[in-house]
Amino acid sequence: MKFSLPKRDLTFYIVVAIVLGILSGIFLNPIKDVDWVKIYLMDGLFELGGRIFLSTLKLLVVPMVFVSLVCGVLSLKEISQLKRIGLKTFAWYVASTALAVTFAVVFAILFNPGEGFKLTANTTFEAKAPPSVIDVISAIVPSNPIKAMVDAEMLQIIFLAILVGLALSLVKTKAEKLTAIFFEANEVILKMVFMILWVAPIGVFCLLAKVFANEGFETIVPLSKYFFTVLFVLFFHFFVVYGSLIKFFTRISPRLFFTRIQKVLAFAFSTSSSNATLPITIEEAEKQLGVDNEVAAFTLPLGATINMDGTSIMQGVATVFIAQVYGIELGLMGYLTVIGMATLASIGTAGVPGVGLIMLTMVFTQVGLPVEGIGLIIGVDRLLDMTRTCVNVTGDLAVTCVVAESEGKLHFPQAKIS
Ligand code: ASP
Secondary structure: OOOOOOOOOHHHHHHHHHHHHHHHHHHHHHHOOOHHHHHHHHHHHHHHHHHHHHHHHHHHHHHHHHHHHHHHHHHOOOHHHHHHHHHHHHHHHHHHHHHHHHHHHHHHHHHOOOOOOOOOOOOOOOOOOOOOHHHHHHOOOOOOHHHHHHOOOHHHHHHHHHHHHHHHHHHHHHHHHHHHHHHHHHHHHHHHHHHHHHHHHHHHHHHHHHHHHHHOOOOOHHHHHHHHHHHHHHHHHHHHHHHHHHHHHOOOOHHHHHHHOHHHHHHHHHHOOHHHHHHHHHHHHHHOOOEOHHHHHHHHHHHHHHOOHHHHHHHHHHHHHHHHHOOOOOHHHHHHHHHHHHHHHHHHOOOOOOHHHHHHHHHHHHHOOOHHHHHHHHHHHHHHHHHHHHHHHHHHHHHHHHHHHHOOOEOOOOOOOO
8 A cells, every 4th residue: 555645735744743843842841851762762763863854954055055156156247246235235134133132122121031030049151252353254265165165164155156156257168067067066956955855844843852852841931031022022023024124125025925934934943053944045035035046045145144133132132131130230331232242243153053142152241241141041042042043044035035126136936836
């Protein structure tokens, strides 16, 4: 007898996997220390499925960003277009992050999440020294192209891809074969993404079952005010700010925008990583939202690296929360410093799980808050990380659509492509 699943859109199976993963995790949480649950499920099946899924995604990130950006640069009519797209994208990314952290600070002051929180001593958090501005900027230029790829250094790969793309378009006919190879490789990589999408439900299920079995909800209770303030601002920014960006700066209806990016959101939520989600973000931006490759291939990898609105929201709320808990008055200058520093910190945050919390030390040090205060919020950070990563990738997609529209490179398909 042949077993086959009923024909449905892939998004349907991914949503089912999300629900089943969360429910299984919640169900297993009370028995997570029982031997067979720990050995065979948590550290066995779920770990294996999750790890393989993440590896297949990460496997595609570097080749996809490199090849598709080279093709993007080759498709540009004039080089000046690249400069214009770059400047616009950077400005939108920084502005949307500054706005996000401003909302975070304002709502945190209004909601007062630190009120009534009992500070039980002995929180620990090891602060790492943040990199200097010179280090950050000079690191964009790779000294070794292979190492840049091996280390998946996104900004270096972007730099290299632009250089190769420009050189190829300048030598024109002398490198026709190599140019064709890039376009052919791009097709192959897109096919690989498509193949991976079909095993995603299993990977998503394993990742979520493990996270929810590990975390449980009891950690949220003492931190519920902080937790829900962050969630509130994340949702606010997601629907109100991105909804308005799409409504006023593109011809896409916000409702369609949000429904077309469901797959990307599912990947961001289950992997907690903008970087690992990147192949899907690029593919869906081109296919579901109709952004031309020359824009998407540049703006999205850049966004996954420097644009973290969700992360900066967590950082804004966390700073106000910890200041309230320790009874430290930040004052107007303090809040402005938080907005500036969280915007910078989010630029420096890599799109991988949990880094936002590490970069928070930069903000704390600048405004004079005790860094060990971060230890207080670690317990709920894993769950918030999943949600803020969704906001991070949506910010990349919204800005990408706005920039594409302004360049005449947004061709939104009316019908959804499954
Ligand atoms: N997990 C986030 C991302 O990849 C970064 C963070 O906030 O830790 O987008």
